[in-house]
Amino acid sequence: MTIRSVHLTRREARARAGASTATNQRPARHGWKKTTWIWVFLLPTVVLYGIYTIYPIIASYWYSLVEWNGFDENQTFVGISNYREVFADPLFWNSFKVTLLFMVFVVPARVLLSLLMAMVLNSPKLPLIGVLRSAFFIPVVTTTAIIGVVMRFILDPASGPINSALLKLGNGGIDFLGDPQWALPTAAVLYVWKFFGVTMIYWLAALQTIPYELNEAARIDGAGTWQIFRHITVPMLKPFLIIITVLTIEETFHNFDLMYTLTGGGPYFHTEIIEIYIYRWAFAAAIPQLGHASAAAVVFGLLVAVVGALQLWAVYVTRRKGAPR
């Protein structure tokens, strides 16, 4: 306790020293000093976020360097051999490929289709607009893991409603989730369906930044729908395109729930994204290999970070370009 308060008063002293630069550093009338309060206010975040987000990010690196089954305490330091194993594992590269392939399927579909839908649902003359927006948004709020399970029934090859309809139409049924060729595209379509609404809301927010008068003025000047789209909507939306793509790409990395409940990574690893690969090594194996899983997790984390950094850089560059205008 004493150590902590000494620590804080030293902080306080430093804060006082820099008080001239900070604005309005009037000390509180009674009770604790301001700096104490600041850290008290930050404490819940520091503790929870520190333990459950920051510490794991750092600890993953340590775990990736040890051999450890998770049951007993002994962790033997093995250097980079986990990484060597991960990189030598064709299934890891398979999951890497599946993750990226999934992203390539899903991101353009989500970004472009939802833009179309948002433009339609942005027109003030459309009747029932509120109901329609809600309907297209509903899948987003429902529990992904449950959707995954329900979809397994709907797409069931033997007696699911889709396949019994296909059979009635005379075409053969399709084993959407069991056929290696169909599984990933099916999962991608379902994913787009599930999270379409999020991107649609992004676009609606972006479209609302275009003043209505602008469209109206163009129309009075004789511009057609296509011309308005080409010369007003597209240029106004360009800066948003990048940020929305960034957000969408990052969201596709969080796809464990749907994939795990839908296919569990199967058939024969055809839909095994990296998160399922990690899960399989860490929790689903008879003897968990947390070192191996952690090494894969670190590589995954780096992938997400690199993609994120590239995108933020792209945002930065476009903002700079946009600034002088």
Next chain:
Amino acid sequence: MTAQLTAPARTATQRRLLRRLPWWLATVFLVGVAVIWIFPFLWMLSASLKDNMEMFSGGLRLWPKQFVWDNYARAWNDAHFGRYLINTIVVTVITVVIVTVRCATAGYVLARYRFRGSRIFLGVLIATLFVPTGYTIIPVVKISMQLHLIDSLAGLILALSGGAYVSAILIYYGYFRQIPRELEEAAVVDGAGFARTFFSVMLPLAMPVTATVAVLTFITTWNAFFLPLVFTFSRPNLRTVSVGMQAFVGETATDWAGMAAAGVISIVPVVVLFIFLQRYFVEGISGAVKS
């Protein structure tokens, strides 16, 4: 004479109708698409009221021949969805409270005060904006084991509340940033200390933000799957609905109607919440683009 008068009037209404026609056609088309869009939910609802025989033979037909309410009883009792629902509610409500409070206080302090480390703090937050659960899961489980918090709802709640929630902090940050300083000064002049200024002046002002953060956190937590799955491996009675559904499939692969009923039980609360509070939800999501 009358004919001459009504003829132009009729063409005027006709013309107006004709002008509105494309919009109505578009609406009809969109309603059709929307029905297909929500077909999985309609199917689940109808399946939850059919008996298993009809379900296998019924194909795409939605209206059940007779309503079988027993499916719900089976889901609630035999499949323990009553229990799972309570677990989910407990976990979600407590997590929402913790997350909202911690994000509000953190966002407030970061927005209103410059202190040593404030910029680093913000920088670290933004750097972890997109950290996926798959990356952090192993150390989270390990540390929960060390703290004897694994296999307990309390541990699950703490782990869920400790997720990044950076966007929630940033929403508060942005809001508190633009509140004029005079307001705070007035509170201080009136003799309010740091905590009072926050709790009786600033936090009430931020009510719309709080609603947004609470709704977003509610839905995220209710739908969480990875952490609840890992935290309840050896304690089936602590499962949340999302994990329960997955387990149900593994245990009784034949009771589709019961499973559909379980799905309805699990999904209805979030859907109802969304319908009533969708303004805040939409606000929270579009905030990501605007900032």
